[in-house]
Amino acid sequence: MQVFENCICIAQARVIAGNRKQPHVCTIAFHEDSNSFLRFCLPFDYRTSRLLRRWEFFSVECSKENLENDNRLESWYFGQVISTSGVLPRSRQSAIHRRILSCYKYESELNEDRLSIGLMIPEPGFQIEKITHAPGSQKWEKENHKMTVMRKKGLWYPSFDLRVKGHRLVDGQRKTFDKKLIAWDVFEAIRSGRSDPIESIKKYRNPYFIIGNLVTIRNAFMIVGVLSAPDRAIEENAIHNQLRLVP
Secondary structure, three states: OEEEEEEEEEEEEOOEOOOOOOOEEEEEEEEOOOOEEEEEEEEOOOOOOOOOOOOEEEEEEEEOOOOOOOOOOOEOEEEEEEEEEEEOOHHHHHHHHHHHHOOOOOHHHHHHOOOOEEEEOEOOOOEEEEEOOOOOOHHHHHHHHHHHHHHHOOOOOOOOEEEEEEEEEEOOEEEEEEEEEOEHHHHHHHHHOOOOHHHHHHOOOOEEEEEEOOOOOOOOOEEEEEEEOOOHHHHHHHHHHHHHOOO
């Protein structure tokens, strides 16, 4: 087992479970000491689980054993959360935003470097759409099977997908994107009916995305979390620094 101190929870995927896999929440943390990302699966139970909150500062014990076929660089097998120090104050969050955005790379670079966690900075005006699959379609059959498995385990699974569509700059050129959103806090807000998370995201001043891929699909990324930088200048600096690296 290896201990990682000075970790900050920045994104979590929605609860998932399989026929053989127990319910879990895929969690992405920013590790201050190495200026890099960690991924591990937190065991989950609606009745007893105490999940890490976004911006929570913690230490965790993990291992590279028992990962089965997951050889992604950032993936670790979860052992235990050793300690937590609460949510970081906004004064510290600003500095962490800068450090996270300093890791910005294009998806082509993430693929080339075999990295499975990265960032995406959208242009203003992106849309989040709810997509319901047509009954009888191959996609519907697949999602319906997931819903059946999850319900047997007492878990809620949506009957729809959320897609984020918009534009971003790649190598100085404006390009479209269409990505699946799987952020836990978004779907938990929908499940509980507390608020409209889509409307809340629309109010973010300077949104950017934490993206990740799957073990089985390494060259396509999904949105695991939506953050908002304290000012646009931090995002523009990340874009500018990236453009300087383009041949």
